[in-house]
Structures are given as C-alpha cells and as structure tokens.
Amino acid sequence: MTATPVSSDSITDGATVTAPGSTGGRSADGTPRTGAEQLVDTLRRVGVEHIFGLPGGAVLPLYDALYEAEGIRHILVRHEQGAGHAAQGYAAATGKVGVCLATSGPGATNLVTPLADANMDSVPIVAITGNVASTAIGSDAFQEADIRSISMPVTKHSFFVTRPDEIAATIASAFHLAASGRPGPVLVDITKDALTAHATDELRQLPMPGYRPASVPAPQEVRDAVELMLTARRPVLYVGGGCIRAEAHEQVRALAELTGMPVVTTLMARGAFPDSHPQHMGMPGMHGTVSAVAALQKSDLIVSLGARFDDRVTGAKDSFAPGAKIVHADIDPAEIGKNFPTEVGLLGDARSTIQLLITEWTRRTAEGATYDYAAWNARCRGWKSRYPLGYDEPSDGALAPQYVIERLGVLAGPDAIFASGVGQHQMWASQFIGYEQPRRWLNSGGLGTMGYAVPAAMGAKVAMPGSTVWAIDGDGCFQMTNQELATCAVEGIPIKVAIINNAALGMVKQWQALFYSERFSASQLPSAQIPDFTTLAQAYGCVGLRCDTREDVDRTIEQAMAVDDQPVVVDFRVSKDSMVWPMVPAGTSNDAIQHARDLTPDFGEDE
Amino acid sequence: MTLLHDYPLPDRDVPTAPEAHRPPTSTLPRRSGTTTKGTPMRPDRNRHALSVLVENNPGVLARVSVLFARRNFNIDHLVVGPTEDNKVSRMTIVVNVNAEQLHKVTSQLDKLVEVIHIQELDDADAIRTQLWEINDNGPRPVGAMAAAAF
Ligand SMILES: Cc1ncc(C[n+]2csc(CCOP(=O)(O)OP(=O)(O)O)c2C)c(N)n1
Ligand SMILES: [Mg+2]
Numbered sequence: 086m087t088a089t090p091v092s093s094d095s096i097t098d099g100a101t102v103t104a105p106g107s108t109g110g111r112s113a114d115g116t117p118r119t120g121a122e123q124l125v126d127t128l129r130r131v132g133v134e135h136i137f138g139l140p141g142g143a144v145l146p147l148y149d150a151l152y153e154a155e156g157i158r159h160i161l162v163r164h165e166q167g168a169g170h171a172a173q174g175y176a177a178a179t180g181k182v183g184v185c186l187a188t189s190g191p192g193a194t195n196l197v198t199p200l201a202d203a204n205m206d207s208v209p210i211v212a213i214t215g216n217v218a219s220t221a222i223g224s225d226a227f228q229e230a231d232i233r234s235i236s237m238p239v240t241k242h243s244f245f246v247t248r249p250d251e252i253a254a255t256i257a258s259a260f261h262l263a264a265s266g267r268p269g270p271v272l273v274d275i276t277k278d279a280l281t282a283h284a285t286d287e288l289r290q291l292p293m294p295g296y297r298p299a300s301v302p303a304p305q306e307v308r309d310a311v312e313l314m315l316t317a318r319r320p321v322l323y324v325g326g327g328c329i330r331a332e333a334h335e336q337v338r339a340l341a342e343l344t345g346m347p348v349v350t351t352l353m354a355r356g357a358f359p360d361s362h363p364q365h366m367g368m369p370g371m372h373g374t375v376s377a378v379a380a381l382q383k384s385d386l387i388v389s390l391g392a393r394f395d396d397r398v399t400g401a402k403d404s405f406a407p408g409a410k411i412v413h414a415d416i417d418p419a420e421i422g423k424n425f426p427t428e429v430g431l432l433g434d435a436r437s438t439i440q441l442l443i444t445e446w447t448r449r450t451a452e453g454a455t456y457d458y459a460a461w462n463a464r465c466r467g468w469k470s471r472y473p474l475g476y477d478e479p480s481d482g483a484l485a486p487q488y489v490i491e492r493l494g495v496l497a498g499p500d501a502i503f504a505s506g507v508g509q510h511q512m513w514a515s516q517f518i519g520y521e522q523p524r525r526w527l528n529s530g531g532l533g534t535m536g537y538a539v540p541a542a543m544g545a546k547v548a549m550p551g552s553t554v555w556a557i558d559g560d561g562c563f564q565m566t567n568q569e570l571a572t573c574a575v576e577g578i579p580i581k582v583a584i585i586n587n588a589a590l591g592m593v594k595q596w597q598a599l600f601y602s603e604r605f606s607a608s609q610l611p612s613a614q615i616p617d618f619t620t621l622a623q624a625y626g627c628v629g630l631r632c633d634t635r636e637d638v639d640r641t642i643e644q645a646m647a648v649d650d651q652p653v654v655v656d657f658r659v660s661k662d663s664m665v666w667p668m669v670p671a672g673t674s675n676d677a678i679q680h681a682r683d684l685t686p687d688f689g690e691d692e
Numbered sequence: 693m694t695l696l697h698d699y700p701l702p703d704r705d706v707p708t709a710p711e712a713h714r715p716p717t718s719t720l721p722r723r724s725g726t727t728t729k730g731t732p733m734r735p736d737r738n739r740h741a742l743s744v745l746v747e748n749n750p751g752v753l754a755r756v757s758v759l760f761a762r763r764n765f766n767i768d769h770l771v772v773g774p775t776e777d778n779k780v781s782r783m784t785i786v787v788n789v790n791a792e793q794l795h796k797v798t799s800q801l802d803k804l805v806e807v808i809h810i811q812e813l814d815d816a817d818a819i820r821t822q823l824w825e826i827n828d829n830g831p832r833p834v835g836a837m838a839a840a841a842f
Contacts (some may be wrong), residue, residue, distance in 0.1 A: 237755050238762045242805040245751065262805065295747065295808040419799035 120249030121150040121280040137168035141188025143215030146280035163568040167540040169199020174544030190228030201239035205531025209268035218278040219247040241269030254288035266298025302431040317386035326353025327391015336439035349377040356520035375472035391435040394424040404674035479660035486659040494518030501553040504542040506562030508592040510585035536565030560612035574626030622654035741816035745809040769823040
C-alpha cells in the first residue's frame with residue numbers, strides 16, 4: 086500500500102472536472118426546472134445523442150422531458166436487456182458512453198445482465214433508472230427494487246438520488262466515471278419525486294475524493310520494463326482489450342514493428358493489431374491458435390498490454406508460461422499481480438504507456454543497446470506455418486459453419502462491424518474473420534452473455550449508420566434477444582444477422598461430446614423446424630433468407646448485402662457436429678492444446 | 693428473531709460446538725464485570741487491521757461488505773463510525789489473510805469510488821482483542837447456531 090495518512094481537510098476533489106456541470110436550476114427564461122428537465126439538459130451537455138430505453142411509471146416524468154427533446158434520439162427497445170446491450174454495442178463501436186434507460190423494479194432488474202457484461206469487458210455505459218417516490222422507498226411499494234444495491238458488485242459505481250438538486254451533478258459524474266480510468270458501467274437510480282420536483286441545483290459535480298484514475302507509469306518502471314525487453318530472448322506482446330478501449334492500436338503496431346516481437350491479441354483485442362501482419366501469432370487461449378498459445382507458453386517475457394490473464398487465456402495456472410517473467414501494463418492497479426506475480430507493473434493508460442515504452446526503447450537502442458529475437462521469431466513463424474487454423478468439411482455433406490463465417494468476413498470486408506453471440510459461432514467468428522482495425526469486433530468476452538449479438542449490433546449500427554453491421558449469432562443465442570429486430574425494423578436500423586444454425590447449443594454439445602461420452606443432455610434444439618427463422622424475421626418486418634448449401638453461401642450473403650433499408654436475417658443451416666479447434670480442455674495446461682481432435686502439436690525443442 | 697433469550701434446545705442431535713464457544717457457566721448474556729472470555733487471543737501474522745476512510749453516504753457499508761463477499765474474503769471484525777468531518781466515516785476492518793491476499797483486497801477496495809483512503813494499522817492483534825471485548829456480549833452461540841457457524 087502506498088497510502089499515507091491524511092487529515093480530512095486535505096481530502097480534496099479527486100475527480101477531474103471534465104464533465105460539464107449543470108444548468109443552474111433555471112432555464113434561459115428563468116422558469117424553474119424540474120429534476121427530469123435538468124437531467125435531459127445534462128445529458129445534452131455531456132454530448133448524449135442516443136438513448137436506448139423503455140418507459141414505465143417511475144420514469145414517466147423523464148419520458149415527458151424527453152418528449153421532443155432536441156438533439157437526443159430515444160430508441161424504444163422491446164426489452165431492457167436489449168437497451169443495455171445496445172448501449173454496449175454503441176460504446177464498443179465508438180468509444181463514446183452508451184446510455185440506457187429503464188423504469189423501476191423489473192425494468193431495472195432487466196438491466197443487470199448488460200451491466201455485469203459491461204463491467205467484465207470494461208465498456209463505458211450509463212444506466213438511468215427511475216425508482217418509486219422517496220417517501221415509498223423501503224415499503225415494498227409497487228415495482229420497487231433496490232437496484233443501487235443489486236448492481237453494486239456488477240458496476241463501476243452506482244448512485245441513488247432522492248433530491249432533485251443532485252440529479253445534474255450525479256449524471257455528470259456518472260459520465261465521467263464511466264469514461265475515465267478503466268471504463269465501466271455506472272448506474273444512476275432516481276426516485277420519481279426527485280424527477281418531478283423543482284431543482285435549485287447548486288452542485289456542479291460530485292466531489293468523489295476517492296476517485297483517482299491512474300494516468301502514466303513512473304519513469305523508473307518504464308526503464309525497467311525496457312531493460313527486461315532488451316535482455317529477453319523469447320518475448321511476446323500480449324495485447325488485450327485495454328488497447329482497444331484506450332485507442333492504442335497505432336502504438337501497439339509501432340511498438341511491435343520497432344521491437345520485432347511476436348504479438349498475440351486476445352478475444353477482446355481482435356483488431357487491435359492487424360491479423361494480416363506477419364508478426365501476428367493469432368488469438369491465445371482455450372480456442373486460440375497453436376502459434377499464439379505456444380508463443381506465450383514458451384516465452385521468457387510476457388509484455389501484457391491491457392490484458393488480464395483470464396483463465397480462458399492461461400489454462401491451468403500452475404503450468405502457464407513457466408519460463409516467463411511478466412511486465413504488466415494496466416490502468417487498473419488491482420489487475421497488476423492479480424493472477425500472476427509481476428516483475429514490472431506499468432500503471433496507466435495503454436496508449437500513453439506504450440508510447441513511453443517506444444520512447445525509452447528508441448533511446449536505449451540509439452545508445453547502442455542490442456537485442457536478439459531472431460531464433461525465437463523463426464520458431465514462432467514455424468508454429469504459425471505448421472499449425473494454421475483450419476477445419477474439416479463435415480462428413481455428412483452439410484454446410485461447414487466455418488466456411489460461412491469465412492465468406493462473411495471476405496464479402497463484408499475489413500470495414501464491416503461484427504457483433505457475435507456466445508458459443509461455437511463466436512469462436513469461429515473470432516478465428517475465421519480477419520480483423521484489421523479496432524472496434525470492428527464486438528462480443529461478450531468476460532461474462533459470455535448469450536443474447537448479446539442482436540442488440541449490440543443494433544447499438545453499433547445506430548452509432549455508425551454508414552457501416553455495415555453483421556450480427557453473427559447462434560440459433561440458441563438468437564432466441565434470447567431477437568425481439569430487438571422489431572426495434573430495428575421500426576426505427577430504421579438495418580442490421581444484418583447471420584444465424585449459424587447448428588440446431589444445438591453447440592458449445593455445450595461440444596463439451597458433452599468430448600467430456601461427457603456424447604450424452605447430449607439438454608443441448609439439442611429443433612431449430613431447423615422451430616422457430617422458422619425466415620418467417621420469424623418476416624414477422625418482425627425484416628427480410629428473411631435461408632441457405633443450406635455451400636454453393637449458395639456467396640449468393641445469399643450478396644443478397645443480404647444488397648438490402649440496406651431493412652434488417653436482414655439469414656438462417657444458415659450448418660452441420661450439427663462441427664467442433665471448435667484448437668482447444669485447450671478446461672482446467673488443463675496450455676501445453677495440452679489439441680489443434681484438432683486428439684492431435685497435439687509438437688512445440689519443438691527448447692533452445 | 694429470538695436472539696434476546698436463550699436458544700431453545702435443538703430437538704435432534706447436532707454436532708458439538710468446540711469448547712471455546714461453550715458458555716463458561718450459563719447461556720445468559722454476560723453482564724459487565726465478567727472476566728472469562730470465550731476465545732483466547734493468539735497472535736496471528738495473517739491478521740491485518742485496516743483503517744478505511746469512506747464517504748459518509750448511505751449504502752457505503754453495503755458496498756464495502758459486498759466487495760469482500762464478491763472477492764471471497766471473510767471479514768473478522770468491522771466497525772464503522774463518524775470522524776470529525778461529517779462527510780467522512782471511518783471503518784476499521786480486521787481480516788485474516790496473508791500479505792499477498794491483503795494486497796489484492798486493498799487494491800480492490802481502493803477502487804471503490806467512495807473509499808477515500810486506506811491504511812494498515814500496526815497492531816492488528818491488539819485491535820482485534822479490543823473489538824472482541826466490545827462485541828463479546830449477548831447470547832452465546834450454542835447448539836444449532838454454533839454448528840452452523842462451523
Ligand atoms: C445467458 C447464457 N446462458 C447460458 C450460457 C451457456 N452457454 C454458453 S455457449 C451456449 C450455447 C450457445 O448456443 P448457440 O447460440 O446455438 O451457439 P453455438 O454454440 O451453437 O454456436 C450456452 C448455452 C451462456 N453463455 N449464457
Ligand atoms: Mg447453435
């Protein structure tokens with residue numbers, strides 16, 4: 086702990102006042118403003134253009150203030166979970182704070198999943214909920230739920246506001262919290278009477294003396310990190326989602342090319358470094374490439390940039406990268422050393438941290454410092470060429486899901502945005518689409534939320550109306566949140582959905598096939614019959630297409646691409662039995678990776 | 693709740709509570725002046741005491757305890773009280789964890805927006821002894837209650 090004693094009068098405002106304050110309690114013509122009106126004014130001031138929400142009794146005053154509010158478009162969703170994931174997709178595609186809005190009780194509890202999801206994946210969103218009047222709080226009033234407490238473990242912070250005067254400052258602070266430091270979800274729960282009462286509003290921003298996000302690492306740490314990098318023989322840049330959130334992709338590339346180190350990008354960082362780059366070893370982890378897993382496993386130095394050593398990446402902890410020292414750069418001090426002992430911790434924003442590493446590396450090498458990764462790089466390239474990603478055509482002649490996804494990537498091009506659900510299709514979408522740019526790959530990595538894809542794609546399309554947005558969804562996932570297709574059709578949000586329909590909760594089925602003697606307990610779905618996805622799509626006002634054969638894949642995708650005034654849903658009926666490979670079986674060592682069923686790669690002799 | 697009188701005898705066999713948790717004489721709440729204490733104090737190098745300054749907001753105690761629960765840390769003792777500044781409260785928290793775990797939990801705690809300052813206090817054992825004295829009152833945990841506690 087670096088803490089030193091403080092007296093209470095030395096406790097000062099720890100928040101950087103970047104978010105604008107409030108309106109002063111009065112409109113331009115001097116009439117007093119209600120809490121709800123102040124809330125809308127504050128949203129406008131912090132730059133909100135879109136809100137995803139669904140009204141109810143407790144937020145009626147706010148909806149009244151939003152009615153015809155200029156500059157803010159409210160998009161009426163069909164389920165609050167959809168509003169939450171839409172806000173996430175909006176934020177993940179742009180870096181702006183996404184906003185969702187729900188009423189008290191069930192409206193608020195329906196937001197819990199997206200809040201938890203955003204918390205795991207560090208997505209900046211603000212959730213605003215109404216609550217019953219402050220006089221009724223604690224009485225088990227109709228639609229009362231203590232969402233502030235419910236959301237505590239799954240948000241960066243949660244506020245409960247009962248006084249109209251505090252609304253503007255709290256909302257401004259919520260946006261500041263969501264976007265600064267390690268981004269995350271912030272909830273603001275406001276009682277109905279605070280929304281209706283007139284505000285005098287003296288607060289401009291909450292003090293938040295305890296909030297001090299890290300900025301840049303100490304110079305000594307940067308020097309130590311570069312020293313380790315220079316002396317390493319087998320280093321690897323382990324790039325995580327923090328590099329996307331911090332807009333550090335250019336710095337990542339510059340550091341990689343300057344040092345010549347191999348790079349791996351995690352599921353959350355796909356696109357932070359171009360897939361086509363020769364130094365790119367792929368995605369590490371349970372379904373990562375052999376080259377990425379081997380590069381980490383055999384390294385002597387892991388330079389972690391905005392990644393968090395998740396168990397899906399490390400496999401069994403005691404045998405993860407046994408020869409590696411760790412340099413860990415993260416904006417969150419609690420991440421450094423959380424899972425593995427760290428040689429050097431670099432506390433700060435990924436972008437500025439990498440920039441400092443670049444400067445120090447350049448200085449050292451200009452002074453004559455040398456390094457030698459040649460043998461190591463040759464070894465990495467060997468793994469990459471010997472064990473490329475691939476798949477077998479299904480023996481029953483059915484359509485290969487990997488082929489569909491591969492073609493989607495090629496035909497939609499590197500500018501398209503892909504949002505995926507959770508399961509086999511997610512892994513294939515990460516593996517078989519080449520990501521060249523950041524913010525083109527949106528998925529639920531940490532929480533693994535089925536149902537993320539359709540609403541997240543909707544949010545991304547609202548934020549980036551000029552981009553093609555594909556949801557790559559499973560037949561299971563799709564059925565969790567497809568109601569938002571109605572929103573898309575009605576509100577003119579022409580997303581495209583590719584359902585990778587394997588008539589199964591495929592990832593579950595794969596585990597049962599591998600580890601439970603093919604006892605397919607509750608993992609098969611009748612998705613070839615029920616529901617009929619094409620007519621379901623049509624019922625929602627979307628174009629519905631179906632494709633069962635390899636010959637039809639390109640034509641169907643092109644047909645879907647040709648529609649741009651309506652959402653399109655394509656039911657790709659694929660093989661029921663395809664599996665995701667490579668795979669590190671859960672709980673085992675990364676060394677046990679299989680690049681295909683029962684095939685373990687040969688990593689070769691250590692130096 | 694029936695905590696104000698003796699617990700009824702359990703009607704079936706329950707595991708016997710460790711001796712330490714047996715009341716020395718009766719199960720009635722101890723009156724002041726009693727000297728026997730339930731548990732002897734043993735020094736423990738895995739015992740740490742933290743003094744945490746927090747914003748004096750409603751819900752802040754819940755937030756801190758949710759964090760301990762979520763990160764799977766057990767709180768040994770917890771006291772909350774005011775400071776000279778009515779916007780700031782102080783929590784004294786005793787936890788039984790090793791130094792590495794302590795570092796992890798304090799870095800998580802430090803991230804809470806309402807946590808202003810954390811400091812480790814020197815004599816955790818002495819603090820725990822005092823907290824035990826204050827807290828060691830009321831009915832004794834016997835029978836089913838003690839069993840449930842182990
Ligand atoms: C909300 C939720 N419930 C359950 C799971 C567990 N789970 C993970 S993948 C999966 C199967 C998903 O099926 P589908 O959408 O058809 O994708 P596939 O694996 O077949 O590509 C399930 C049930 C989850 N991740 N999220
Ligand atoms: Mg499926």
